[in-house]
Amino acid sequence: MIADFLHYDFLRHTLYTGLLIGIIAPLLGSFIVVRRLSLLADALSHVTLAGIAFALYIDKRWGIVAISPLYGGMIFSVIGSVLIEKLRSVYRAFQELAIPIILSGGVGLSVIFISLANGFNTDLFNYLFGSVSAVSQTDFLSILGISIFIIIVILLFYKELITLSFDEEHATVSGIHAKWIHLLFIVLTALVIAASIRIVGVLLVSALMTLPVAAAIRVSKGFKQMVIMSIIFGEFAVIIGLVTGYYLGIPPGGTIVLTAIFILIATLIYKRIRTAYKGGSSDESTRSRQYA
């Protein structure tokens, strides 16, 4: 089934890109989920759409490709991420306000650019729901570069990121520059989103960041194990989603996300059965209380 993907160039680029975002999306998603920022990815993906629409608009209006949609999206997304951090510090007591502000701002801008260009028809559809045939070799190489960059940065700052995510006060007391690490993290998130949009689309990119993590968190012990499992689940969803999407002629965003949901349901059932066989988790907690 996967033979076509290895045979045709355009499919091969899609597959490789898919495999890359199958790593980086759940990797960043793990930190997003534990920091309860799941909606952040949604806000940023809509800002990314504005950037893509801007790039396409310039192309259509003046017939020149000033910036490729990938980079247009990335620039907007990074700017959006910095604005979110800024807004979060302005509205200290209502930090979640930053998300709807940026999300609606992104949609608003997208609508303006799209109508100025009198619509983009199929192109836009691909950006919204992903596509199996939209990844060019240049896109693939850019995304490869971004992925390597993201993985290296995460490895370098892993201990700071997890310390900060777990307990911000403790992290600050122990001398971690919380503000800069936050900023770094949110910019990385913006890059992941921009890189993933070609495959899963604006509307579903946040799902690829959170669903594999939601499944992994139920069946793993500890953070590192959760990250590894969520990447495995992410890869599984991407491969199955791309192949079925291609053969059924459906945008891969839909099939990838549904596969991720099936994985999530499977882990929930697995956890249920395991708990039932072990005689219930309540036993475990009474035991730990006894030895407290």
Next chain:
Amino acid sequence: MKQPAVTMHNVEYTYDRSSVLRQIDFELPRGSFMGLTGPNGGGKTTLIKLILGLLKPDKGQIHLFGQPIQTFKDWTKIGFVSQKSNAFNKGFPATVYEVVSMGLTGKLGYFKFFNKTHKEKIHTAIKSVGMEAYTNQNIGDLSGGQQQRVFIARALVSDPELLILDEPTVGVDAENVDRFYDLLKKLNQEQGITMLLVTHDTGTMTKHATDIVCLNKTLHFHGEPDDYTSLTATDLSKFYGYPVNLVEHDPDEKEELS
């Protein structure tokens, strides 16, 4: 002689134009076990935050290990177990090992990875609080008392000389509170770690602390536990700013309600 762990000289802190702390003069000698008590809103947590550099005083001088706080860099000498430690997200998927390893993050600094020595240190810290059987358990699956021990281990792993604990026994059931204090006492006596403990539980504190400080905007009492327990209701009412009734405790008699 060694410099005291903390000295505060004429420290004042105001928030929203009303003073939270004023004229704070005190010294925390090394090796001591100081209990800090006082009414809610008396500024206990503020005092801790000033020592930790999370807040800046409006007036006065703070020295840590003989150095002015403005130039103090050796933050890993100070371990902190917060009141909020057990208010963390219980679903956070981190094992005991991972949580304790976070105590080394600041000490190691950026761009450094854990090596074998660090990993051994983490295991030693877990052992010193008696949690080695739970090393690979998720922190959220443990009881309140166990979690608090893990947070002590996280503070201990960077070899602090001063351990500051803000209401560490909130959410820990009564029978484990004593074990918890025994652990602190052992760390204080065997490893010579200076302890600064904020608590409402004056009964337990007077049993273990070597120094007691009572804070209500200013310092009202600084002395030994025996002097504190001999205070009368009138003295205490003065500290607290409202009438206090003392209830006689017979330590041998078991409390019915706990």
